[in-house]
Structure formats: C-alpha cells, structure tokens
Amino acid sequence: MDSGVKTQQLIFVYPGDLATPTGGYAYDRRIIHGLTQLGWQVELLSLGDGFPYPSQEVITSARQLLLHLKPGIPIVMDGLALGVLPEIVAELSLSHCVIALIHHPLAFETGISTDQAAAFKASEALALSCVKQVVVNSPTTAKQVSQFLGVQSGNIELILPGTDxxxxxxxxxxxxxxxxxxxxxxxxxxxxxxxxxxxxxxxxxxxxxxxxxxxxxxxxxxxxxxxxxxxxxxxxxxxxxxxxxxxxxxxxxxxxxxxxxxxxxxxxxxxxxxxxxxxxxxxxxxxxxxxxxxxxxxxxxxxxxxxxxxxxxxxxxxxxxxxxxxxxxxxxxxxxxxxxALQTTWEDSSKRFSEVLSRFVGC
Incomplete structure (x- = not known):
C-alpha cells in the first residue's frame, strides 16, 4: 500500500574509483553509507579516471553521462571532478540542482605550476558559480571557497568529517x-x-x-x-x-x-x-x-x-x-x-548532510 511518503533520491557523482584510499574518498564513502542508513536511495555515478586532468575522451563521456540524468533528483558532485568541468556543470545546472562537495580548492594542491593553479582557480570558480549549494569539510575550506573562489558565504554549508x-x-x-x-x-x-x-x-x-x-x-x-x-x-x-x-x-x-x-x-x-x-x-x-x-x-x-x-x-x-x-x-x-570525546561522529555528519539535501528534493 502506498504510504504517501516520497522516497528521497540522490545521485552522487565522483571521479575514478570510490574505493580509492584517500581522505576525500573516505569522506564520500562514509557520507554515502550514512545517507543510505537514513533512508536515501543513492545512485552512484563514476565519471572515469584521470581527474583533475581528464582526457578529452573522459570529458566527452562525462558530458553524456551527466546530461542524460533524470531531472528532479539532486546531484552531489565531488569537487575533484566538478572543478574541471565548468561548462558541463553550467549546462547540467539548467535541469538539476547540483550540490558541490569541496574537500579543498584544486589550486591549493602542492607541486603544481603557477599557470596550472591559475587555471584550476578559474575553472573551479566558474563551476561553483553554477551550483545551488556548496558543502565543505572544514572552516578553513569554507573560508577559501568564499574568499578565493568567490562563493557567497550563505551558499556554503560546513559538514565536518566524522570519526567512529x-x-x-x-x-x-x-x-x-x-x-x-x-x-x-x-x-x-x-x-x-x-x-x-x-x-x-x-x-x-x-x-x-x-x-x-x-x-x-x-x-x-x-x-x-x-x-x-x-x-x-x-x-x-x-x-x-x-x-x-x-x-x-x-x-x-x-x-x-x-x-x-x-x-x-x-x-x-x-x-x-x-x-x-x-x-x-x-x-x-x-x-x-x-x-x-x-x-x-x-x-x-x-x-x-x-x-x-x-x-x-x-x-x-x-x-x-x-x-x-x-x-x-x-x-x-x-x-x-x-x-x-568531542569529535563529530559520522552519524552526526550524515544527518547534517541529509538535512541539507532535503531542501533540494524534487527540485
């Protein structure tokens, strides 16, 4: 019997392999798990390898994958991919509510050239200007996204990583x-x-x-x-x-x-x-x-x-x-x-993420 309760659906977009053993991917995995435990139906979508330096073939494939997604379902997109696909994000945002998940600005990666850092900054700033919401993992990242990438502070949500x-x-x-x-x-x-x-x-x-x-x-x-x-x-x-x-x-x-x-x-x-x-x-x-x-x-x-x-x-x-x-x-x-004893738990982080996503259900 129909309970009248609408299933909460989400599309979670990320580059490469979700099992990659890094802090950023671990955050993604734990949030996805937590949201599933809270009743969200999460569709996972990998855009392929090579980010943040995707080949033209990967970019073309990503465009096809993203622009054929069913409308009306919010999309969370990991910043490692989102930041280098500004034109696709701009087009996607015309039909979907896109929420960016930023672990740290791409231009702040060490060991890259000044020109590459400038290119990352311009690309990521453009992509973020098109999204409905930006989720960040720390007060420092929130400040950088606002001051360095030009996102209004009112559009930034801080959700700390948890621990067990x-x-x-x-x-x-x-x-x-x-x-x-x-x-x-x-x-x-x-x-x-x-x-x-x-x-x-x-x-x-x-x-x-x-x-x-x-x-x-x-x-x-x-x-x-x-x-x-x-x-x-x-x-x-x-x-x-x-x-x-x-x-x-x-x-x-x-x-x-x-x-x-x-x-x-x-x-x-x-x-x-x-x-x-x-x-x-x-x-x-x-x-x-x-x-x-x-x-x-x-x-x-x-x-x-x-x-x-x-x-x-x-x-x-x-x-x-x-x-x-x-x-x-x-x-x-x-x-x-x-x-x-005072650290945020993954349950806390997932509940907060769920609250943010709930604003965009059916958008």
Missing part, C-alpha cells in the same frame, strides 16, 4: 601491543608531494641514534616521482631498517597499525581537513604535524605538536621531544582522548 567512537573504545580496551623497545611512529597518507614524506625522512635522519620505527601506509601509485623519491631517501639516509612503506592497506590492517602506534606523524604541506590526523586523535594517539591549511583546526594544541610546513629543523625538534619525553607523549595522548 568505537575506535576510542577499541583503543582503551586491552590490545596486544608488540614491544621491541622502539617507539612506533605511524604516518598515513598517499605518497604524493603534498604529504611531505621527503621532509619527514630528512627530519628523522638526525635522530637515527634514537630508538624509533616508522610505518607509512598509503597509496604509492598516485605520484610515481614522490614514491621514487621516498625510496631513494630511505636508502640515502640509511633507514632501510627503520622505515616500512606498506602501500595501501585494508581497513583491518590500518586499524591494527593505529593500535600499535605510539605517535602519529604527517608532514603535510596542505590539508583541507586532515582526516588521518583526526583518526589518530580519535584513538588517543599523540600527533606531530604541520600548521598548514586546516590542520591546526583538526589538531588542537593539547593533542599534538605542530610545526611550519617544510621546516625540517622544527620537525626534527618535535620528533626528538616526542621520542624522548614520555611525559609529553602521555600528556598529549590524554589531550587527544579528551578531544576525541
């Missing part, structure tokens, strides 16, 4: 933790220029006499040059017995790495939010990071030590302090646990 409270419980329960007399450092992130692994190894080299071990978990295929540089630096600094490059790992493996970690460290040159930092804090792990982008919002002073990006000496000092000063580690671990 269960992770905190798992951390506090008795877990078998291997002990080999060394401090276990964990770094989670794709091996790309922006994540600063070159800086991290250079900062660790002067501390080779101290007892530490570093595990790096993250995709090694996205930036071949950065990965080659990482492997060369491991040999150059004689760290073959100190640094493990694990590549992309399963969620179960990653959880085990967090459980074994004494300190989380990531020397990012920029983050739109920094989900890996937040995940470490959720587990009560003290953090070493930089103050670039939104990281200072994600890592409060009582949960970690932050240094300027690309500042090798300051990072070495922070690492040395964390490795040698047990009181410092314990205090920051306690601080991280206190921050974790």
């Amino acid at each position: 409270r269960q992770a905190i419980k798992n951390r506090s329960e008795e877990v078998f933790k291997q002990s080999d007399g060394r401090l276990h450092l964990l770094s989670v992130g794709s091996v790309i220029h922006r994540k600063g692994f070159d800086v991290l190894l250079e900062a660790l080299y002067p501390l080779i006499a101290l007892p530490w071990m570093l595990s790096i978990a993250g995709d090694i295929t996205r930036d071949p040059f950065a990965y080659q540089q990482l492997e060369k630096n491991i040999v150059r600094f004689g760290l073959q017995d100190r640094v493990r490059v694990l590549g992309a790992v399963t969620e179960e493996h990653l959880e085990n790495l967090y459980c074994q970690a004494d300190v989380f460290v990531l020397a990012s040159r920029f983050e739109g939010y920094g989900m890996a930092y937040a995940e470490a804090i959720a587990r009560g792990i003290p953090v070493i990071g930089t103050n670039a982008g939104a990281i200072a919002d994600t890592v409060p002073a009582n949960a970690g030590l932050l240094v300027p990006p690309d500042d090798v000496r300051s990072l070495t000092i922070a690492l040395q302090r964390m490795i040698q000063d047990e009181e410092c580690r314990l205090a920051l671990s306690q601080g991280a646990s206190e921050v974790a």
Whole structure:
C-alpha cells in the first residue's frame, strides 16, 4: 500500500574509483553509507579516471553521462571532478540542482605550476558559480571557497568529517601491543608531494641514534616521482631498517597499525581537513604535524605538536621531544582522548548532510 511518503533520491557523482584510499574518498564513502542508513536511495555515478586532468575522451563521456540524468533528483558532485568541468556543470545546472562537495580548492594542491593553479582557480570558480549549494569539510575550506573562489558565504554549508567512537573504545580496551623497545611512529597518507614524506625522512635522519620505527601506509601509485623519491631517501639516509612503506592497506590492517602506534606523524604541506590526523586523535594517539591549511583546526594544541610546513629543523625538534619525553607523549595522548570525546561522529555528519539535501528534493 502506498504510504504517501516520497522516497528521497540522490545521485552522487565522483571521479575514478570510490574505493580509492584517500581522505576525500573516505569522506564520500562514509557520507554515502550514512545517507543510505537514513533512508536515501543513492545512485552512484563514476565519471572515469584521470581527474583533475581528464582526457578529452573522459570529458566527452562525462558530458553524456551527466546530461542524460533524470531531472528532479539532486546531484552531489565531488569537487575533484566538478572543478574541471565548468561548462558541463553550467549546462547540467539548467535541469538539476547540483550540490558541490569541496574537500579543498584544486589550486591549493602542492607541486603544481603557477599557470596550472591559475587555471584550476578559474575553472573551479566558474563551476561553483553554477551550483545551488556548496558543502565543505572544514572552516578553513569554507573560508577559501568564499574568499578565493568567490562563493557567497550563505551558499556554503560546513559538514565536518566524522570519526567512529568505537575506535576510542577499541583503543582503551586491552590490545596486544608488540614491544621491541622502539617507539612506533605511524604516518598515513598517499605518497604524493603534498604529504611531505621527503621532509619527514630528512627530519628523522638526525635522530637515527634514537630508538624509533616508522610505518607509512598509503597509496604509492598516485605520484610515481614522490614514491621514487621516498625510496631513494630511505636508502640515502640509511633507514632501510627503520622505515616500512606498506602501500595501501585494508581497513583491518590500518586499524591494527593505529593500535600499535605510539605517535602519529604527517608532514603535510596542505590539508583541507586532515582526516588521518583526526583518526589518530580519535584513538588517543599523540600527533606531530604541520600548521598548514586546516590542520591546526583538526589538531588542537593539547593533542599534538605542530610545526611550519617544510621546516625540517622544527620537525626534527618535535620528533626528538616526542621520542624522548614520555611525559609529553602521555600528556598529549590524554589531550587527544579528551578531544576525541568531542569529535563529530559520522552519524552526526550524515544527518547534517541529509538535512541539507532535503531542501533540494524534487527540485
């Protein structure tokens, strides 16, 4: 029997493979899962590979896919694709309510030329001028989207990434933790220029006499040059017995790495939010990071030590302090646990996203 309740439908558009192990894709996956749990019928649509540098063939295919979507259903489009398809977004917006999901402005990616950054800025600003709503993941990204890309603040909704409270419980329960007399450092992130692994190894080299071990978990295929540089630096600094490059790992493996970690460290040159930092804090792990982008919002002073990006000496000092000063580690671990209790959950984030989308049902 017809209950009279209209099914809430949504089309979620993204580039590449939704299973890609990055923070942005993880955000997408968790929001999609949360919306499904809340009763949304979510249609997934991948626009293909190569973003944010799609081939003409991919662009042509994306246009056909998008412009043949059924009208009347809101479309959420990940900014990694939306930002480089302004003409298609403009045409699509004539028949659909398009909601942009921005993890960070494309022009803020590090390691790109000035000309490429300018092209990204112009393209993304044009695309965003056509959408009904912009969803961002941090106050820093909200500010950048407004001031840098010209979006009116009234059209921006902040929906923070969540964490799993269960992770905190798992951390506090008795877990078998291997002990080999060394401090276990964990770094989670794709091996790309922006994540600063070159800086991290250079900062660790002067501390080779101290007892530490570093595990790096993250995709090694996205930036071949950065990965080659990482492997060369491991040999150059004689760290073959100190640094493990694990590549992309399963969620179960990653959880085990967090459980074994004494300190989380990531020397990012920029983050739109920094989900890996937040995940470490959720587990009560003290953090070493930089103050670039939104990281200072994600890592409060009582949960970690932050240094300027690309500042090798300051990072070495922070690492040395964390490795040698047990009181410092314990205090920051306690601080991280206190921050974790206040973190947004994925259920909270999904409910907020649902509220935003509800405005556009049937548009």
